[in-house]
Amino acid sequence: MEKHDQGFMKKQNKLTVFEIIKNHHPISRASIAKRTGMSPTTVSRIVGELTEQGYLLNSEQISAGLGRKSTLLSMVNAAVLSVGVELDRTVMSVGIVDIQGKLVCSGKYSRAPDESPDRTIDRIGEAIEQLTQLQSIDKTRIVGIGVGLPGIVNNEEGIVVFSVQLGWKNVPLAARLKELTGYEIAVDNELKVRALAEHLKGAAVGSRRTALLGFGHGVGSAIILEGDIYRGHMNSAGEIGHTTVDPSGMMCECGKSGCLQTYINIGSLLSEANRIRPMSTIEELFDARRAGEHWAVHLIERALMYMAITINNVVCMYNPDSVILSGELVDKFPEIYEEVEKLYLSRYVWMPLVGSFAFHRSMLDERGVMIGSGLLSQNRFFALE
Structure with a gap:
């Protein structure tokens, strides 16, 4: 139990440091320690791990008083990418989202109102392939796919319980899309992911x-x-x-x-x-x-x-x-x-x-669901990691 608790705390501390750097970079190790209450040694260890994983880079140095220089840490925005998908009755939008919630690229595709779940899933895979090739995106950086759609969604299992607009009922979207693409999948109601995007990167x-x-x-x-x-x-x-x-x-x-x-x-x-x-x-x-x-x-x-x-x-x-x-x-x-x-x-x-x-x-208009879905996928990736 004690080992489990220690492992959980280490993961939580790492997530906390990561979020602070993501939201406040460039930032020094000392500032992170002050914000979190963690010891400088703990912060340095976590920063070392994140740097080794390719998430961080050291930027310019600033004076920390008495002639000492403090190195500022910044995010490598392309270190983590995710795919954000919005499904609507007649339109499917697919975008690549970076760690700062910015759309690297996106595409909009028409969709038949009676299109089957299997056909839609295939077309999501085709759109991802097309975007990554056209934009020369390193697919190894993609950590998962998030999908936002209208209706009631079992977000824990990735099942579309009921969507009047799509005409879907009890569709195991996450399982089928993971089988096709190999990525971890997060599925949620479109307005919930749009609200998440506005909260993290938009009007809220x-x-x-x-x-x-x-x-x-x-x-x-x-x-x-x-x-x-x-x-x-x-x-x-x-x-x-x-x-x-x-x-x-x-x-x-x-x-x-x-x-x-x-x-x-x-x-x-x-x-x-x-x-x-x-x-x-x-x-x-x-x-x-x-x-x-x-x-x-x-x-x-x-x-x-x-x-x-x-x-x-x-x-x-x-x-x-x-x-x-x-x-x-x-x-x-x-x-x-x-x-x-x-x-x-x-x-x-x-x-x-x-x-x-x-x-x-x-503030995010028609990009909101793609950005929110992509960020949801990233949040799930870091929580699992």
Whole structure:
């Protein structure tokens, strides 16, 4: 037991030092010791191990007082790479992510809505092969693959329990993708990995309690509490799009009627728009609104109202210090963020909580799920190591 405890502590100390260097480099050994409370000897041993593994390099020296020089440590950004994948109904995005959460390269690929899991997995493998060859990437540096997708995911076993948008049920995605590629696989809900990315590298850096809301083909939310993803019992915490707004309302693709997302998501908006005239893209609906067509103005303004109601519900439940608006609707039509902020929040957020949170638009936009998935994979790699 004692040996096990010692080994665990050594691993935790190494992870702590690694995270401090990653987030605060260039940094000296003395500063690391001060931040962690570890002895200089322990810090030097860990730094030596990380340098030997190719993660660190010594940069310039600075004066440490009395003529002594202190060497600063920096990360080798390409020392660890991961693959971040976003799966959506009609699009698959694949990117290579470095240790700082930057996209080294990426590609976007069309996807048939009824594409089978096996075909999608094969195409992920093909995309990785294509990207690594085109960019001359050292595949030995890739430590794993992270996949973010809509739906309920058993993140511990990498099983897609249920995804309405993909039409998947009980798909052992991690096992199949590992069998194909040989890499360790992390699978999670898309909004959870997007929230992780925003927390680590985007709009929520420094936040202690972040709520991210996604509006696109579905509606959902994700919560980061003190740096950790809040998951709930089945990793389904945040599925606010399927809360009931009107039991007699429109049918949702999940089979229930009156779900919140039926008033906001792209499919429902287009379905209602087609009652007026044929329309195949959300861009056409926004064009009709800009042209002043009253029915289009009504549809979109109603959606913005329900977005504000969603924000209020999440704020009342979790009392976050930051709220981030994200998703395809917000990425494609940035004016949504300004309108919700200026015209709707004060109307629909409970008065005691007005002004209690910072309101942001996603900084990482359509890159967020790829970056978050890649970082999730890296986090798992270092935890296992």
